[in-house]
Amino acid sequence: MLAYILRRLLYAIPILIGVNLFTFGLFFVVNTPDDMARMQLGVKRVTPEAIQKWKAERGYDKPLVWNAAAAGSGALTDTIFFSKSVRMFVGDFGRADDGRDIAREIGDRMGPSLAIALPTFVLGLFVAISFALLLVFFRATTLDFAGVVLCVAMMSISGLFYIIGGQWLVSKVWHLVPISGYSGGLDAAKFLILPVIIGVIGGIGSSARWYRTIFLEEITRDYVRTARAKGLPERVVLFRHVLRNALIPILTGVVVVIPTLFMGSLLTESFFGVPGLGSYTIDAINAQDFAVVRSMVFIGSVLYIFGLLLTDVSYTLADPRVRLQ
Amino acid sequence: MTAFAIQPVALWSDALLFVLISVIVALTLWARRQGALREAWARVAKNGVAMAAATVLAVFVLIGLLDSLHYRARLEAPPGATARYAVEVNSALDALLSELRLRAETTYSAPLATHLFAREALENSTQREFPRLRYGGAHLGDNLSGHALDIAVRVSRGLAGGVVAWILLMLLARRMKVGAGAPCVPGTPLRGQAMAIRAVTITLLPILLLFGVAISLGGGYHVFGTDKVGQDVLYLSLKAIRTGLLIGTLTTLVMLPAALLLGILAGYVGGWVDDLIQYVYTTLSSIPGVLLIAAAVLMMQVVIDTHPDWFATSAERADARLLALCLILGMTSWTGVARLLRGETLKLRELEFVQAAQAFGVGSFAIMRRHILPNLMHIVLISLVMDFSGLVLAEAVLSYVGVGVDPTTISFGTMINTARMELAREPMVWWSLLAAFSFMFALVLAANLFADAVRDAFDPRSSA
Numbered sequence: 001m002l003a004y005i006l007r008r009l010l011y012a013i014p015i016l017i018g019v020n021l022f023t024f025g026l027f028f029v030v031n032t033p034d035d036m037a038r039m040q041l042g043v044k045r046v047t048p049e050a051i052q053k054w055k056a057e058r059g060y061d062k063p064l065v066w067n068a069a070a071a072g073s074g075a076l077t078d079t080i081f082f083s084k085s086v087r088m089f090v091g092d093f094g095r096a097d098d099g100r101d102i103a104r105e106i107g108d109r110m111g112p113s114l115a116i117a118l119p120t121f122v123l124g125l126f127v128a129i130s131f132a133l134l135l136v137f138f139r140a141t142t143l144d145f146a147g148v149v150l151c152v153a154m155m156s157i158s159g160l161f162y163i164i165g166g167q168w169l170v171s172k173v174w175h176l177v178p179i180s181g182y183s184g185g186l187d188a189a190k191f192l193i194l195p196v197i198i199g200v201i202g203g204i205g206s207s208a209r210w211y212r213t214i215f216l217e218e219i220t221r222d223y224v225r226t227a228r229a230k231g232l233p234e235r236v237v238l239f240r241h242v243l244r245n246a247l248i249p250i251l252t253g254v255v256v257v258i259p260t261l262f263m264g265s266l267l268t269e270s271f272f273g274v275p276g277l278g279s280y281t282i283d284a285i286n287a288q289d290f291a292v293v294r295s296m297v298f299i300g301s302v303l304y305i306f307g308l309l310l311t312d313v314s315y316t317l318a319d320p321r322v323r324l325q
Numbered sequence: 326m327t328a329f330a331i332q333p334v335a336l337w338s339d340a341l342l343f344v345l346i347s348v349i350v351a352l353t354l355w356a357r358r359q360g361a362l363r364e365a366w367a368r369v370a371k372n373g374v375a376m377a378a379a380t381v382l383a384v385f386v387l388i389g390l391l392d393s394l395h396y397r398a399r400l401e402a403p404p405g406a407t408a409r410y411a412v413e414v415n416s417a418l419d420a421l422l423s424e425l426r427l428r429a430e431t432t433y434s435a436p437l438a439t440h441l442f443a444r445e446a447l448e449n450s451t452q453r454e455f456p457r458l459r460y461g462g463a464h465l466g467d468n469l470s471g472h473a474l475d476i477a478v479r480v481s482r483g484l485a486g487g488v489v490a491w492i493l494l495m496l497l498a499r500r501m502k503v504g505a506g507a508p509c510v511p512g513t514p515l516r517g518q519a520m521a522i523r524a525v526t527i528t529l530l531p532i533l534l535l536f537g538v539a540i541s542l543g544g545g546y547h548v549f550g551t552d553k554v555g556q557d558v559l560y561l562s563l564k565a566i567r568t569g570l571l572i573g574t575l576t577t578l579v580m581l582p583a584a585l586l587l588g589i590l591a592g593y594v595g596g597w598v599d600d601l602i603q604y605v606y607t608t609l610s611s612i613p614g615v616l617l618i619a620a621a622v623l624m625m626q627v628v629i630d631t632h633p634d635w636f637a638t639s640a641e642r643a644d645a646r647l648l649a650l651c652l653i654l655g656m657t658s659w660t661g662v663a664r665l666l667r668g669e670t671l672k673l674r675e676l677e678f679v680q681a682a683q684a685f686g687v688g689s690f691a692i693m694r695r696h697i698l699p700n701l702m703h704i705v706l707i708s709l710v711m712d713f714s715g716l717v718l719a720e721a722v723l724s725y726v727g728v729g730v731d732p733t734t735i736s737f738g739t740m741i742n743t744a745r746m747e748l749a750r751e752p753m754v755w756w757s758l759l760a761a762f763s764f765m766f767a768l769v770l771a772a773n774l775f776a777d778a779v780r781d782a783f784d785p786r787s788s789a
Binding site for chain 1: 609611612615621623630714718721722728745758762766
């Protein structure tokens with residue numbers, strides 16, 4: 001097990017290097033730092049001095065990959081590639097355009113992101129699986145059909161509609177919770193409850209339908225017939241046998257997103273004014289803060305790769321037959 | 326050269342859209358000769374829900390196609406002078422809807438309203454009042470007591486028109502022997518086909534009724550109100566359909582060649598080629614989609630902004646941005662398809678007919694083209710229809726995040742994005758949001774239902 005995990009971590013290294021090279025290519029080779037400076041300072045009437053100043057402030061005034069002027073190892077290290085891309089591996093993301101340290105900002109904003117994403121994820125999983133089991137319990141009846149129709153209709157509604165509609169109904173018409181905002185401590189609950197509920201409702205359509213398909217696939221198996229022949233009530237068959245065996249395909253899709261919960265949700269956070277990583281990313285995109293977007297791309301990939309590893313490990317917990325080697 | 330009244334303009338996206346349509350037509354002709362494919366399509370055609378959804382989709386596609394025939398109108402010029410054309414690029418849909426397009430108010434007005442939404446200081450009065458609309462309800466004159474009655478009359482006239490149109494269409498269909506005498510695919514029971522045709526006719530009725538009411542009301546009012554700069558929201562919604570369709574289909578079209586080539590190569594050739602291709606798509610797919618799109622779109626904006634000389638008109642620039650967005654979306658979605666194609670190719674490679682071809686000494690590329698590719702078509706088709714609805718929804722989100730289509734392109738995303746600024750207003754400006762969401766819902770729901778039927782018919786695993 002440990003050896004397996006170690007080997008998987010080794011496999012992750014070339015992929016992370018690939019992601020790193022890709023972002024470097026995207027941000028510095030497709031567009032030169034001069035282009036970015038001209039874009040941010042306004043295309044017209046920009047002086048070469050202003051561009052030089054912009055580049056110097058951000059440390060973009062070095063050669064891309066090979067600094068011929070520097071001596072010794074400085075030829076490699078005193079470059080944009082080394083200072084901006086390679087340094088990301090040790091958690092050094094540099095500074096944002098407003099001068100703050102990106103790594104520190106990310107640390108501060110993880111909490112609020114997680115405070116929304118984690119309850120949404122757990123509650124959403126619980127509700128969707130319960131709903132899917134209910135539909136499977138009443139399979140091939142009108143109730144099942146109506147449930148599937150509801151799922152398809154719900155997944156055809158834009159996520160923006162759930163957020164805008166929920167804010168309007170709950171906060172504006174009923175005045176139950178504040179429209180947006182955030183505060184630390186227990187006070188946060190009143191800000192969190194609406195985004196969490198909206199997140200759960202918005203995700204229920206597609207996931208419940210997917211789980212239903214998985215359950216229906218399991219329910220035709222022989223072991224289910226055996227369990228019924230033993231005289232087990234349908235409730236027990238569903239919960240103890242079907243649910244347990246359907247876990248593997250469910251885990252495949254679910255566990256991988258757990259680490260990325262840290263990243264938060266772009267939409268929810270920006271609509272509800274939560275100071276998390278999602279709204280950080282959106283602000284950076286709107287302000288065209290390339291350094292922040294680059295860092296988020298890298299962190300997102302690290303978390304995703306970690307999620308893949310977690311998925312494999314979770315298989316052994318869910319199914320004793322799976323051996324990792 | 327004689328000067329025509331219009332000068333056709335083919336934007337790049339138009340060209341690609343027509344390429345897509347000709348590909349679909351060619352594939353249809355090819356599929357008619359393939360027994361298995363024809364049978365699968367016959368299963369779709371027998372599915373009532375699928376055919377109803379297909380009818381709705383066809384209406385959307387028709388509107389989108391009308392909106393893809395672009396032209397520049399000729400300017401008034403003295404006879405004998407060389408013809409000059411307007412800078413503005415319009416489409417056939419714009420020409421059809423010129424009443425809606427040109428009758429702009431000054432700012433917001435509610436659906437079917439006769440007055441503006443906000444009070445304004447009038448010239449000859451000290452009080453701030455709701456000014457009359459320039460076009461909405463203008464035919465009523467100063468006597469507004471007949472407003473409700475006029476709307477009721479127009480609605481019933483529209484409904485009646487819709488019913489008449491439907492009956493005429495049914496009679497026409499009967500004359501052309503669609504339905505009863507339609508050639509029946511061997512082995513399919515007639516009952517399923519009859520049911521599917523009934524589903525199409527039943528779906529057409531509400532569509533025609535809605536069209537009738539919209540046309541009848543639209544002659545005198547703004548059916549969905551007007552937006553901030555006074556544009557008719559119904560017109561905007563209809564224009565947004567093309568953007569949604571383009572993003573939903575072109576994204577898959579532009580990524581298909583790469584996905585097919587790499588997927589088949591990885592699966593068939595194996596070895597280091599397989600390793601390399603797998604490495605590339607694992608790396609790309611490990612970057613979270615939204616972030617990859619955001620980063621790529623930011624970079625694309627830099628390229629477009631630093632090269633203003635590439636584009637002659639603003640329509641061309643917006644179009645280039647739309648295409649670039651499709652490319653970028655395709656870049657994030659080809660990995661999944663490539664993985665599926667590779668897996669299927671691995672399976673096909675071991676089958677007898679491929680090994681027989683190898684034994685006959687057929688070249689690798691010929692085998693991939695003649696024996697592997699045709700057997701992967703169901704995966705391509707399924708991914709095309711399954712991705713569509715997700716992409717339409719994604720466009721709205723991306724435009725909200727600020728990495729979507731050009732702000733001047735009319736799309737559901739830009740409609741929602743401009744409308745959400747007004748949410749805090751009291752009373753609320755709800756109509757453009759509701760119009761955008763309703764149109765999107767209809768399009769995505771139809772696409773989802775149709776995609777389900779196609780997947781069930783084509784996916785060998787689900788035909789249990």
